[in-house]
Each structure stands twice: as structure tokens, then as C-alpha cells.
Amino acid sequence: AQSVTQLDSQVPVFEEAPVELRCNYSSSVSVYLFWYVQYPNQGLQLLLKYLSGSTLVKGINGFEAEFNKSQTSFHLRKPSVHISDTAEYFCAVRGGGSNYKLTFGKGTLLTVNP
């Protein structure tokens, strides 16, 4: 079984500041990791994913994440945030093989203030 822990439920930052949203996972098998963003009253949009290969993954809207197997982490970063980045961010894990489902963390609300 796999699980995801998002360590911060809310992260307030000022516009143009850097941000890091933390995610730790646990899994007994190889994992595939994802970050999704959800704007108010909207669906889930994929930001980036780690499947294999380079541990630094770049996604849309200037976000990137680094897979760290030894620390079982997949933290999301952006060097300079905008007001429009205000949203809920979900880290998700999927196991290998025929285990198709995504297991989500509880989410982190990123609020970017002017």
C-alpha cells in the first residue's frame, strides 16, 4: 500500500517570493509521483510527474520537483510565484504493476499575497 503526506496544509507567500510545497510518500514498491493543481471550483490539472530517469522534473507554469528516494520525498518548488498560482496543490502516488489508482495527499493551499 502507498500513502502520501503533505506536511503543510497552508502556505502563504508574497508575490515573487520562492515557494516549496513538501510531499513525502511511502510505498513498498516502485512508485510514480505526481503533483496536481486545483483552482477554486475546478478540476485537477497535472503539473508534473516523475516516472523514472532524472530526479529533477520540470512541469508547467514554472514549477519543478525533485524526487529523493532516500528521503522518500517529492517536494514542489517555484522560484518566483504569481498571484495566479493561488490554488490547492495535491501530491499523488501510484504504485507499479496493475495498481492503477492514485493516492492523494491532503493538499496544500498556496496563497500568494500582493
Added chain:
Amino acid sequence: AAGVIQSPRHLIKEKRETATLKCYPIPRHDTVYWYQQGPGQDPQFLISFYEKMQSDKGSIPDRFSAQQFSDYHSELNMSSLELGDSALYFCASSLAPSLEQYFGPGTRLTVT
């Protein structure tokens, strides 16, 4: 590019009524997933189908059933609705064995 389509987008039902949610996957996608997101909660996996067969099952109540049809669209049937069923229901699709799930906009179900 075509995305996942869900209908209806909003649904209001009374307790003990039934509801049917529909999901139309991205063309050529053969795998469909259903998730439930309660207010202020993370999405919880309900059930998935691959090539019209149930492939995985999560925390789906016995009052709910789902199926995938020959055109790959899926329907989630919910009976004896309870207040606690009020949530956002997402459908996602993928092209197995692709690992990337594409989510629809969701159906917001309100049970009164």
C-alpha cells in the same frame, strides 16, 4: 485537444433518491477512474475500469455501482443517496498502460 467530459456538471438530489453520473474519456483512452472529493478533502479513489472490465476498487459504498460501456464511456450509479454523498465526483481517463491520468472537470453532487 479533447478532454474528459463529465455530465452533468451540477446535480441536486434529495435523500434516498438515485443519481447517475456520466463520464466520456478522451478519445482512444480505454481506462476510466472515478474519484470522490468531499468538501475540503483530498480525492478518494472509488473504482476503475480497463477495457470495460473492473480493474481496481477502492472505498466505494455498496449503494454505488459503475460500469464501462462498449464506447468506453462510464456511468456511476448512486442509490439511496445520503447527505454525506455530497461531494465533487471526478472522472479521469488514461491510455493503459500510460501512467498519466487526465481528469475531467467534475460533477458537483449536492444531496439535500
